Amino acid sequence: MGKRILMAGGAGFLGSHLVDRLLRRNELELLVVVDDFWTGTRENLKHIDDRRMHVVDCSVQEFATHETFDEIIHFASPASPPWYMSDPARTIKANVGGALNLINLIRKGGRISFASTSEVYGDPMITPQPESYRGVVDCTGPRSSYDESKRCTESLLFEMRRTRDLDVRIVRLFNVYGPRTRIDDGRAVSNFIGQALSDGILTVYGDGRQTRSWGYVDDIIDALERYFWLDETSYCGPLNIGNDREIAVIDVAHFIASLVPGSQIKFLPPVPQDPTNRRPDLTLARQVLPGWAAKVEYEEGVRRTFDWFKSKMTLMERIPEPPPPLLLQE
């Protein structure tokens, strides 16, 4: 008997890359992709011609079926601040409500894997951040719908492991970038590339000295593939996955500006509660996934992403923008 797998959020940036890897598995019998196409796109799956894959247009919290699955992978969530801040209730529903629904669709002995985030560390007081660090998240702040719904979903799944012996795999992803990022995603790398390729004005929020550890998508997906498919580990997570080379936002802007002569950098007021730094402690990742490392140099990854954006944007009449700014009361 082949494997029956459910991939929630499989039309998204990361989800669709993972779908490509899932379809390489010979033992795969059925892959049900559940996506409501809020931030995911049909375009991300267009290249696939595989009769084992069925795409269901449905929100993960509402998806119903009589089937159960050997493996469930829960990636259904927006990941960019303008998107999740534009509909916090929907963000919480996708993560927490999604997980509450999915745990009932796993066959006995089956596995559920979940994409959590470095945002569970909030604005960290230590660097790099090990998995044991409990984080400094403001549960009343404008980023909280994402951060807290990831934290709460982690809690649910770890508790399902403790009380129901569920096989769980949880990764905490650090700023992933690469092809299939939405052009209107709204995060730094894609913003800068889109701006360099349109009006040439790259907007940096704050002084740009806040740092991130950007991981190129292929490296990250390599780690996810290994960890999620791996039977020879009982480690349920959380597992930091990312590139531990830390780069300031302003340096990213300068590098991308250098790819398009004539580009300029413009400074705008800082975004509320933008974390000052973020860098994964990868000690545990190296133990659980021996030999794995983020191999694509930042400059190379950005160039590949730049080329992909360029090929897409030449086809567009108008460059789309992320959701508009929100009602901010104070």
Add this chain to the structure above:
Amino acid sequence: MGKRILMAGGAGFLGSHLVDRLLRRNELELLVVVDDFWTGTRENLKHIDDRRMHVVDCSVQEFATHETFDEIIHFASPASPPWYMSDPARTIKANVGGALNLINLIRKGGRISFASTSEVYGDPMITPQPESYRGVVDCTGPRSSYDESKRCTESLLFEMRRTRDLDVRIVRLFNVYGPRTRIDDGRAVSNFIGQALSDGILTVYGDGRQTRSWGYVDDIIDALERYFWLDETSYCGPLNIGNDREIAVIDVAHFIASLVPGSQIKFLPPVPQDPTNRRPDLTLARQVLPGWAAKVEYEEGVRRTFDWFKSKMTLMERIPEPPPPLLLQE
């Protein structure tokens, strides 16, 4: 036109005390109490004879109606570790799923009030804890279903305020005790009283030097009544409510043992992730609710609770116990 109010968790310990206060309001036209009687009891509402109150036996996340309400109060959640740890998914559903449902039942301009908890501070590194403290919660630990579902619900409601201009009131309650606590609640004060009144052996987990700030229910309900009904504030919370006199668990045990001659204290291994201390910074509470303070001395409050437990337990054939210990994998 009178007020239409929905009270979720109105058959619980705190909820039912708040129902008593709600029914004192002359402008109240309809009070719908939604409770699934998981930890709430019909006994807690038995004394009420008021045609304005309707009790609906339903979980808060599943409650459906065509009506909307002027005020909604969300207290639907277990609050004692053995209870919430016995069914973490249900705990998360009640809090987060409950709030996601209730926000759709508020009339335009209406208010939603929510009972959050000092558990959002986790095992705090500063004392007392002000509302601005972001907390130290382990989102992978055995207490996390409660802590994280409260944090996530706070996030949802604050975000609904920011994006939909919802009128929100959020309190963080610190260890409340008093009459109508379940005899099988499982927390320290009620445990010790139940034990003193049955086999006389009071069980202390760890060395008993962990401290709590116990608030007598009448004092806490006074604060909730004032804050939730108050129109002359725009402060949406979070607001710490509790008694800031900190007492070690062992001192509580000695005091209660002294009420029943012949009682003994027995030490058991510590409970995983039991916080070492907890004490509210009440600066903000004194500003928002001038003149309010926890007035009932601890010894007096315990005596009253003791008398209430005694009157209930004499009617019982067998003293009930909290839910059994869980599957703990490690």
